[in-house]
Ligand SMILES: Nc1ncnc2c1ncn2[C@@H]1O[C@H](COP(=O)(O)OP(=O)(O)OP(=O)(O)O)[C@@H](O)[C@H]1O
């Protein structure tokens with residue numbers, strides 16, 4: 001049942017359009033980023049001069065009080081700022097390429113998911129209640145790899161198992177409402193890793209979950225890394 005053959009992984013990787021980063025080079029680099037929002041005829045300055053570098057294999061935590069701009073900042077890295085928001089100045093580089101001024105959906109689709117994926121705070125907002133769990137993971141696989149049909153389904157089973165969901169063949173056919181909160185968040189993680197991203201942004205991925213499940217999800221993320 002489990003698909004683990006290397007040619008499939010090669011197929012996946014060949015779709016990446018960014019160059020590999022060299023030793024000692026950050027994969028993601030943000031330099032003095034300023035983000036503002038248009039708000040009722042005024043401008044709200046949400047992000048002030050944030051700089052950071054992320055290197056391969058590294059985990060980086062952003063800590064700040066509610067409303068300090070963690071979500072706004074991380075959303076700007078995949079081009080998901082609300083429409084009234086804009087980058088006023090500063091620079092975002094991914095694998096050495098300046099992505100600060102990416103505007104169109106086409107430009108961002110090169111990055112979103114397959115290079116940088118994001119797990120949002122509330123798993124229900126990331127899953128479609130009308131589609132089966134498996135079809136959503138498979139969709140992500142088809143979008144980011146050349147795998148189709150049965151091959152894509154096999155890989156979806158594997159990802160379900162990877163995130164600790166037993167009986168993936170049965171679970172594949174079920175809908176989000178048949179899953180618990182913790183299981184839904186695992187599915188969101190599975191859809192994110194189905195894109196084989198180089199960077200996984202987690203915006204409080206455990207806030208909606210109870211304490212024991214929180215620990216399991218954090219363990220899972222550590223393992224996947
Ligand atoms: N579309 C928008 N228009 C105007 N202001 C916005 C918009 N989106 C976010 N903001 C403002 O940007 C600031 C940062 O919000 P953000 O959601 O990034 O905070 P956060 O650090 O993620 O908080 P939390 O820990 O509660 O999730 C807040 O003051 C918020 O009101």
Ligand SMILES: [Mg+2]
Nearest residue numbers: 070071072203
């Ligand atoms: Mg937030």
